[in-house]
Amino acid sequence: MTEAPTRRLSQLRRAGAERLLWARVAGQLASAGLTRSTRSLPTPVPPCDVLRSVAEVEQAVQECRRLKLAPHNDLPKNWDALGAVSTILHELDTDARVLDAGAAWYSSILPWLRLYGVRQLVGNNLAFDRVVRHGSVRFEPGDITATRYDAGSFDAITCMSVIEHGVPLDKFAAESARLLRPGGLLVVSTDYDQQPPDTTGMTAYGTAVRIFGPQEIKDFVTVAAGVGLTLLGELALEHEQRPVHWKRMGLDYTFIRLTFSRSG
Numbered sequence: 448m449t450e451a452p453t454r455r456l457s458q459l460r461r462a463g464a465e466r467l468l469w470a471r472v473a474g475q476l477a478s479a480g481l482t483r484s485t486r487s488l489p490t491p492v493p494p495c496d497v498l499r500s501v502a503e504v505e506q507a508v509q510e511c512r513r514l515k516l517a518p519h520n521d522l523p524k525n526w527d528a529l530g531a532v533s534t535i536l537h538e539l540d541t542d543a544r545v546l547d548a549g550a551a552w553y554s555s556i557l558p559w560l561r562l563y564g565v566r567q568l569v570g571n572n573l574a575f576d577r578v579v580r581h582g583s584v585r586f587e588p589g590d591i592t593a594t595r596y597d598a599g600s601f602d603a604i605t606c607m608s609v610i611e612h613g614v615p616l617d618k619f620a621a622e623s624a625r626l627l628r629p630g631g632l633l634v635v636s637t638d639y640d641q642q643p644p645d646t647t648g649m650t651a652y653g654t655a656v657r658i659f660g661p662q663e664i665k666d667f668v669t670v671a672a673g674v675g676l677t678l679l680g681e682l683a684l685e686h687e688q689r690p691v692h693w694k695r696m697g698l699d700y701t702f703i704r705l706t707f708s709r710s711g
Contacts, residue, residue: 465553469581471517472558476582486563487514489533494680494706497639498526500688516562519555523691524608527636527704528555531605532563534634534706541565543602546626548591548619549609556605557584592618599628608702611638613654616667624674627709633676639664639703641685649696658700668705676707 490510498504507525511518519525532555535545541564547556550570557568561584571589579586589595591606592615604623610616623633638658649656659667661684668678682705689699 468517468553468555468558472561473582475515475562488536488563489514489529491537492530492533493683494534495678495683496530496704497683497686498523498690498702498704499686501690504690516555516559523702524555527607527702528559530704531556531607531634531636532559534632535560535565535603535605536563538632539602543567544600545569545603545605546571546596546601548604548606548623549612549614550586552579552586554607556607592622594622594626596626598625599631601626601631602628603632603634606633606635608636608638610635610667611657611659612652613657617670620667620671620676621674623707624671624676624709627676629709629711631709633671633707633709634704635707636702636704638691638700640689640700644698644700646696646698649698651696656696656698658698659703664703664705671707675710677710679706679708 504523504526507529508518508522510529511525519528535543543565544567545557545560545565547554547568547570549572550557551572552570557570558581560568561582566583568584570584570586571591571594572586573588573590575586575588577588591609604627606619610619627633639660640658641661643658643660646656646658664682664684668682671678683703686701689701691701692699
């Protein structure tokens with residue numbers, strides 16, 4: 448199959464996943480007994496963590512099922528998404544304003560938060576060509592390093608598996624700090640490995656493939672601190688296995704999740 452039909456098939460699958468996901472959310476919102484007051488919260492997680500093993504992927508999937516949250520088809524993504532949602536729900540109220548920076552229409556963060564009663568939800572991505580609404584949730588075109596939103600517009604920002612795709616980290620950190628109100632949270636996940644595999648010459652989504660190593664993560668934490676984003680908890684960098692497999696690239700690695708608080 449040539450590249451164009453393959454891309455079209457992928458788009459159709461993603462569109463189907465989006466429709467199925469939001470239909471399920473609408474059905475659950477219409478059901479009695481599935482409100483924030485009766486729905487169990489996700490298990491609390493450390494503010495910073497590394498996906499260490501395949502067992503942790505399975506634990507995240509089982510947690511989604513326990514909570515009646517539709518699991519992401521790419522199973523390791525349930526680990527970082529659930530961690531971000533858990534952090535927000537345990538730290539903020541349902542009137543929180545949340546931006547999912549670099550969102551996908553079929554990703555998990557915003558639908559899961561909506562099921563817990565959070566209504567002020569926005570996702571943006573440069574790849575979007577139009578505004579799409581799912582009830583009170585809005586997806587719109589936007590650059591996560593230079594948005595149109597006012598300063599202090601959000602109580603939390605999530606950014607899942609995005610910054611490794613050619614995002615200028617200094618600009619992303621500065622814009623996130625600008626958008627967050629004092630005390631607001633930034634939760635970031637990215638591709639990571641203690642000893643990153645060689646990705647020389649590999650490209651995906653129009654940019655060079657990048658898997659962060661320990662020093663690059665430390666450097667990002669330093670950049671974030673320089674614009675008023677303080678890392679919460681201990682920086683975890685070690686893992687036993689490489690639970691993430693990128694089939695198209697033939698790469699095995701893991702994820703890291705970081706949580707920052709906006710000072711000031």
